Amino acid sequence: MSPLEGQVRIPSGCAVSAMISKDGRRMNGESIIESMIPMHDRSNGLGGGFAAYGIYPEYRDFYALHIFFNNRACQSECMTLLKEYFEIVQDEHIKVRKMPQITDEPIIRRVFVSPMQSVLRHLQIDDKELVVRIVNRINSQLDGSYVFSCGKNMGAFKAVGFPEDVGRYYRLEEYDAYCWTAHGRYPTNTPGWWGGAHPFCMLDYSIVHNGEISSYDANRRFIEMYGYKCTLQTDTEVITYIADYLLRRQGLNLEEMAAVIAAPFWSTIEGESEEKKKKLTYLRTVFPSLLVTGPFSIILGFEGGLMALNDRLKLRSMVVGEQDDMVYIASEEAAIRVMAPDIKHIWAPAGGEPVIVKVKEGAF
Amino acid sequence: MNFYPEFEVVRNDSRCIRCRVCERQCANEVHWFDADGKVMLSDESKCVNCQRCVTLCPTRALKIVKSDCRLRENANYSDQTIKEIYRQAETGGVLLSSMGNPNPLPVYWDKILINASQVTNPPIDPLREPMETRVFLGKKPDHITRNPDGSLDTTLSPQLSLSMPVMFSAMSYGSISYNAHASLARAATELGICYNTGEGGLHEDFYKYGKNTIVQVASGRFGVHKDYLEAGAAIEIKMGQGAKPGIGGHLPGTKAVGDVAKTRMIPEGSDAISPAPHHDIYSIEDLRQLVYSLKEATEYRLPVIVKVAAVHNIAAIASGIARSGADIIAIDGFRGGTGAAPTRIRDNVGIPIELALAAVDQRLRDEGIRNNVSIICGGSVRSAADVVKAIALGADACYIATAACLAMGCHLCRSCHTGKCNWGIATQRPDLVKRLNPDIGSQRLVNLMTAWRHEIKELMGGMGINSIESLRGNRLMLRGVGLTEKELQILGISHAGE
């Protein structure tokens, strides 16, 4: 048997796409699925996935765990562990549409949970930290169970297959989200494991990524010092953990995070104003091991917004379009034109220059 | 007991023009001119094969070859082993050697190969794209802090800023010459890196290079005073040296002349003997006190480096140092050079730097304290490829000394302890010291480092990495060849083909 994702590092090329309403309007998944069709050739049928924000308003106070189980025994083992730390609010099948393009499916469950206060007090951590720890533990230690989404009022949907098929399989046209991101994968060998598809999520952060970063092991070995376990050995996974570490644990803002992972060159920093130079030098000095090099274009989704970012040399394509309250981002302009045929304002952001879109406060 | 000399001087008389440069340039007095016969003669028993005469002979009339006259060797008793026994039987003394361990023990650098990008991600061309080699050594904060207005508080513990991750390692003024120090100091300044005073103090002429100087404090405390500590860019506490772990230093009184004695603050002509331990450091908590004493003395402006020899328990030792307040740990492997060391210690004590570095980096990460300290790796870093491998294994920067000496002219004859260095490096004899012109010495050091920097950039570009920080600890970029499972496990790398 070929090694699974996580037992071996698998480089891949990819397609990414995203749409977001700054007014917080919720849209079904039809459009984002369609956007992946013109980029069909950027995937090879070995992984596709979506992340959607604002889809569980009635359960917004609970963490929505999306979990793959290899079999019933795994499921029962994992649920036993979860029950030690969380109240189980709802435990259900994620509805799918059977289709010939998608096969070998695992058991796919959605579990809404709420951390037990007594546990939080005992461990002296907050609820987010508990979710991170337990999800890491399940994914690294429970064979046959894999939590692939664990945020509030959001969820990831992914499978082995072409992204447009994966979207139909999960019946995404039945979900309404103010922000959608999508990913089609072109891995260089065939692990055929659903957990290896993207997006990769941690709490409400989701990452879709196109590229193969050259700094991977430097980033991985640094971030693993802080309790993260890079079980999948993918770029997307390590970038998600970096985002979580910098944004949630260090309290950086998005621009500051961009200045760490796609840091400006020293020669650029030299030319900045005294104040900016100080700040950029500080960030590069403090977090040198979180600089990400090699080609990447990523879309980081989070509650109430998203950020798109290219590597500092812009070694991967990424375009952005804006129309009314909508912002579109994709690997290719063709994908944006599917979502918004009449769009006028399309541009390619420079390498290392973050594009940050936030939904109006209170609208999500 | 007399032996046939180790080297033979082969003079091609049909090419010799009797210019006598060999005679004038040999401090060992191997060559002389016989006026009666009008020929050059030689006493080969004095030859150390430093190649000074060969290099300067204008007609290539000279060569030095290893003598093929051997004692009756066997696989257990080599010619050298037997001769060493004879020599000790004669003198009753400890054998002395110089430079690094010459024995055929594994050189792991040579069994590690570097990756390059193909298809799935692009190599980067350093001639066309920016390629960054700047590093900051020093403690990094665990958490950022913000000012009341929400902006980042950008104050940091002191950092040592280097234009490239290579520095000149400690060699004291005394063990090497004034001109060698001048060459190192000037080159470090021009390159934007640092050189290291070693335990010999800092000559007053070189205070002006302070921004590029690491001042060392070793067990003898030679040359240490307030101005000295404040003169440098960092302070290094030398606990040990790769060439001679567990023992101190010894500068013979014959070398403690003039400015050397003055700079060390010792009487002229007296032996400068550094004790094996620091007598105020018998344990890790004592080290902490010295680290903080030095920080207090310099008002916390300078990072403190703790240099240790790579010994068996190096990972635990490094972990202790990382918690002692030190900003930087320098690890010196068993191949590291020396101006003089007991042969048995040099050749049998300590472990390879590659394994030590990998073990330390991993241990500090396992304990979550890798950010507390930077790591400098020394002890036979011979090329840009070794530097790249060291950084990928986890080093923040490398120390080089033997390579720097070679750049200044050293021919690795391993006779530093005689004090008669024909290349003007490991000597205090004025007529020999002047053979190293710092204009030339510093330029050659700058050339060497510039060449290495180009090569580092080429290797990084090939891997698709455009900044040195993305290489640090990036062990996925390395593969081993011909290594055992255990060696691979310690190095934290996969075998080629995996």
Place this chain on the structure above:
Amino acid sequence: MKRIYVKEEWCLGCHLCEYNCAFANSGMTDMVKALRGKEIYPRIQVETDENGVTYAVSCRHCTDPICVKSCIAGALSKKDGVIEIDHSKCVGCLTCVLVCPYGAVVEDGTGVAQKCELCMTNSHGTPQCVKGCPNGAIVFEERGEAE
């Protein structure tokens, strides 16, 4: 004008400059053939003072050269700042050798005078003593006018 200067601080007294000079002006392409078994008459000579300091001496190409003034045969002349000697005109009176305050004009072994012409008149075109000095003690550089 560029002249040869000596930095006695770095002179090792190795005398290589003398041999390089003799070879450069021998007209031959092989040093062994040019110098083996022969007495050399270099135009640069290493001297040692009473303190043991060594330094090489050669023509300084004076602004107001007394050797040129003293030459009875018109063999010495100054062209573009370089003092040259025309061996075909030299009658071997060696007045120039006597008057040169630096001892930089010498007899060439055949009875006529010779002096450093900065290797401008031989096949090298650039001073070979400078090129061959192992320690940078002889330099060829612009330092303004000499006396």
